[in-house]
Amino acid sequence: MLRVLYSDLRRAMIDRNVKTGVVxxxxxxxxxxIVYLIIYRIADLGMAVSGDEVISLYVGVSPFVLSAIITGFVSQEYTDGIIRNKIATGSTRKAVFSSITATSAGIAAVLSAISSAVIMLIVLFFTPGFQNYTSREIGDYLLTMTFAEMSIAIFSAMLVMAFGNYKIALAHPLAIAFLMKVLTSIVADKLRPDNGPCLLTGTRLQVYSFIDKYIPYSYIDRPSPYGFFTLVTGVLGLTVFSMIVGLLIFNKKDIV
Amino acid sequence: MEYIFTTNNLEKKYGNFTALNGINMKVPKGSIYGFVGKNGAGKTTLIRHLCGLQHQTSGSFELMGVKDSDKDISKARRRIGAVVESPAIYKDMTAKDNLKQQYLTLGLPSFDGIDEILELVGLSDTGKKKAGKFSLGMRQRLGIAIALCGNPDLLILDEPTNGLDPQGIIEIRELIIKLNREKGITFIISSHILDELSRIATYYGFIDKGRIVKEMSAAELEKECRKSIRMKVSDTKVLAGVMDKLGIEYTIIDDNTADIFSEVAFSKIAKDFEDAGCTIYTMDEHEESLEAFYLSLLGGTKNA
Structure with missing residues (x-):
């Protein structure tokens, strides 16, 4: 598998989709x-943009960006016949699938590191700093976010690899990212309403809590109230699910 | 004879549709195997099975002595190169980088031999030009170059001259012959352009409706595609009667045309035809084409 992984990583470094992701x-x-600065200036709020607001600037859209980048990267492997060629010349399906998902996770980690670095530079040089979070909380958040983005990248890669014969499949990762964004927002609002206590009870509360705790799409929007272990469990859960389901389908499917 | 690829009642079904109907084929080592069949006959489906891209419904195959159910089948596939349908190329890479990528995928220890392969396929002067900007012929040659990485024993080319101009077709043909003769590489070339195949193939497999109709060497085919006399007459039904009476083998082409496969005395035939009330318009020496032979295999009107 390592030889295929090396080849995929080399390709990722010059891939147009990945370059677009970096930009x-x-x-x-x-x-x-800059838009925030303009809004603050126009609204004449008399205060600077804080680090707390800056940190959530990019992460809210990162599942969409990532899903689009990974879909473009992996689907190109299909359309250019690369996956076909790898299997025809002796790479096992397991190696091909594992390599693509690992490369996708790597791409997510790099993109997340880049955006985190840019955000931290903005906070450091252009804002008065963080108001509600400690450095450790910010560190944990960025790390969790990176892991969450990696698992989302693996999930997106799995969707394209498993259903890549059909063009409609290319819309799945973005559609799911959008649905999850809506769902996790609703869940967060119900569990932690702005006004008043949480009114959920019984099974509903358990389902909402599960989504909030263990679905990595919900980690992206804001620093999570849950412990690091819970978040890592969610990330690992989505990763393991993607790998098992993806391998089951990819091993059986006819590749055209 | 040693075979590099054999199948045993290989069958592939998609619901009610049978794409491969119990195929049995044998590809001799060192041959250029012309895999002939019309569109939809099952050529590409069989090649996909060979390459591990599809799973059969039943039956089995052996590649270089390794059964498809054996876990070492992937290792055997490392000794093949394939261009299935379209060449597998990274469009945003140069020709050289594409080959490096294939070297990495194959786990080859160094990039030695890349320049030689590019030279062989005539792409050594493409420099920094990205593969996405290559012409169709150049892409096809790059696909073959990629397939050549790692010195394969078997090259599978699915419709290699599709979309190529005449010059490109000649280049690919010469390249295949050169690789077969100089490096001893076995080729499986699928095509429905029979004339093109007949210039290079040393062995043939004819496929129709998912079945191998016939396998034969080029020498055997040459005997089959023997010379004949093409006759244009007023009525081939009368011709059939005369030929049956004389015991001469013939093939009816249409209502007025027939090929006969025997040395005949014109004066004798002319008299027989006159007695039967049939007029002979022309008689020319004719060589049966591969197409005609193929059509006869599919249930033409050949009679003996």
């Missing part, structure tokens, strides 16, 4: 920060 990871937080 977005750098440019998007900067552009949004």
């Amino acid at each position: 977005i990871s750098i440019a998007y937080p900067i552009i949004l920060f």
Whole structure:
């Protein structure tokens, strides 16, 4: 598997989709920060943009960016016949699948590291710093976010690898990212309403809590109230699920 | 004879549709195996099975002596190169980088031999040009170059001349012959362009409706595609009667045309035809084409 992984990583470094992802990871937080500055100036709020607001600038859209980048990267392997060629020349399906998902996770980690670095530079040089979070909380958040993005990348890669014969499948990762964004927002609002206590009880409360705790899409929006272990469990859960389901389907499917 | 690839009642079904109907084929080592069949006959499906891209419904195959159910089948596949349908190329890489990528995928220890392969396929002067900007012929040659990485024993080319201009077709043909003669590489070339195949193939497999109709060497085919006399007559039904009476083998082409496979005395035939009330318009020496032979295999009107 390592030889295929090496080849995939080499390809990822020059891939147009990944390059686009790098540009977005750098440019998007900067552009949004500038927009915030303009809004603050126009609204004449009399205060500076805080680090707390800056840190959530990019992460809210990162599942969409990541899903699109990974879909582009993996689907190109299909359309250019690369997956076909790897299998035809002796790479096992397991190796091909594992390598692509590992490369996708690597791409997610790099994009997350880049956007985190850009955000931290903005906070360091252009804001008065964080108001509600300690350095450790911020560190944990960025690390959790990176892990969450890696598991989302693996999930997206799995969807394209497993259903890549059909063009409609290319829309799945983005559609799921969008649905999860809506779902996790609803869940967060119900569990932690702005006004008043949480009114959920019984099974509903358990289901909502499960989604909030263990579905990595819900870790992205804001520093999570749960412990690091819970978040890592969610990340590992999605990763293991993606690998098992993906391998089961990919091993059986006819590749055209 | 040693065989590099054999199948045993290989069957592939998609619901009610049978794409491969108990195929039995044998590809001799060192041959250029022309895999002939019309579109939808099952050529690409069989090649996909060979390459591990599809799973059969039943039956089995052996590649280089390794059974498809054996876990070492992937190792055997490392000794093949394949261009299935379209060449597998990284469009945003140069030709050289594409080959490096294939070397890495194959786990080869160094990049030695890349320049030689590029030279062989005539792509050594493409420099920094990205593969996405290559012409169709150049892409096809790059696909073959990628397939050549790691010195394969078997090259599988699925419709290699599809979309190529005449010059490109000649280049690919010469390259295949060169590789077969100089490096001893076995080729499986699927095509429905029979004339093109007949210029290079040393062995043939004819496939129709998911079955191998016939396998034969080029020498055997040459005997089959023997010379004949093509006759244009007023009525081939009358011709059939005359030929049956004389015991001469013939093939009816249409209502007025037939091929006869025997040395005949024109004066004798002319008299027989006159007696039967049939007019002979022309008689020419004719060589049966591969196409005609193929059509006869699929249930033409050949009679003996």
